[in-house]
Amino acid sequence: MAEATRVIERPLSPHISVYRVMINTVMSIVHRITGAALYFGTLLLAAWLVGAAMGERQFAMVNNLFGHPIGKLILFGYTWAIFQHMLGGLRHFLWDTGRGFQIWQVNLLSWLTIIGSISLTLATWAIGFSLRGGL
Amino acid sequence: MSSFRTPLGKVRGLGSAKEGTEHFWKQRLTAASNLILVCIAMVLLAKIVGADYATVKRTLAKPQNAILLLLLILSGIIHMRLGMQSIIEDYVHSEGRKVIALMLNSFFTLVVGLTCVFAVLKLSFGG
Numbered sequence: 432m433a434e435a436t437r438v439i440e441r442p443l444s445p446h447i448s449v450y451r452v453m454i455n456t457v458m459s460i461v462h463r464i465t466g467a468a469l470y471f472g473t474l475l476l477a478a479w480l481v482g483a484a485m486g487e488r489q490f491a492m493v494n495n496l497f498g499h500p501i502g503k504l505i506l507f508g509y510t511w512a513i514f515q516h517m518l519g520g521l522r523h524f525l526w527d528t529g530r531g532f533q534i535w536q537v538n539l540l541s542w543l544t545i546i547g548s549i550s551l552t553l554a555t556w557a558i559g560f561s562l563r564g565g566l
Numbered sequence: 567m568s569s570f571r572t573p574l575g576k577v578r579g580l581g582s583a584k585e586g587t588e589h590f591w592k593q594r595l596t597a598a599s600n601l602i603l604v605c606i607a608m609v610l611l612a613k614i615v616g617a618d619y620a621t622v623k624r625t626l627a628k629p630q631n632a633i634l635l636l637l638l639i640l641s642g643i644i645h646m647r648l649g650m651q652s653i654i655e656d657y658v659h660s661e662g663r664k665v666i667a668l669m670l671n672s673f674f675t676l677v678v679g680l681t682c683v684f685a686v687l688k689l690s691f692g693g
Contacts, residue, residue: 463653466649466650466653467649467650467653469646470646470649470650473642473643473646473678473682474678476682477678477681477682477685480626480635480681480682480685480686480689481681481682481685483619483622483623483626483685483689484684484685484686484688484689484692487619490619490622491619513604517600517601517604520597520600520601521601523594523597524594524597524598527594555608558612559612559615562612562615562616563615563616564616
């Protein structure tokens with residue numbers, strides 16, 4: 432029991448790093464990264480709701496932070512993360528049914544995910560700005 | 567191939583972690599509800615983008631909007647907690663650090679979730 436564990440350098444089987452990076456590799460990693468980003472991004476929603484609940488002055492403060500160029504950039508990234516994770520999730524729903532595992536299908540779905548998420552993000556912000564009547 | 571699993575164990579289908587497909591199923595269930603709720607919430611947000619405080623407050627206090635937000639928060643934090651649990655279990659190998667990280671994950675999601683819930687309820691009932 433009390434014996435010190437000896438570290439033996441055993442050979443490891445080839446892992447992720449031996450494979451060429453492909454679009455589905457990137458989309459898989461990005462799905463996890465956006466998931467983690469959205470996890471902490473919930474703080475943005477919390478800040479907005481708490482600001483609104485606290486009163487007019489606090490709400491204006493939160494809105495000012497969100498309206499700052501850096502705040503806008505973060506919100507823009509948050510929007511993209513939502514769409515990217517949402518479309519990535521839809522891909523997983525399809526895979527859950529056992530469909531879409533042919534290489535060409537996987538590649539197509541990966542490209543659709545990234546193109547779709549960027550398009551939806553741009554469309555959302557365009558609609559948002561037009562509703563507000565400008566930047 | 568002969569199996570060493572007991573008939574009862576096979577029927578229960580819970581595996582060695584004793585949770586079966588619970589994690590997977592809840593992840594997918596909340597993924598589906600998130601998908602619907604986020605889309606509706608975006609429409610709600612579009613309605614109040616750039617609006618003044620009184621309008622925002624009045625809109626968020628409407629029962630259908632408050633319930634939408636409460637559902638989104640609940641569904642969201644369950645999904646978040648499960649997702650982060652997977653990440654922690656994949657990358658944190660030291661048992662002690664893993665347990666602490668999993669605890670912090672539970673605390674974080676609950677604190678953020680209940681804070682949001684409190685804010686939504688205050689907007690509805692706080693006068």
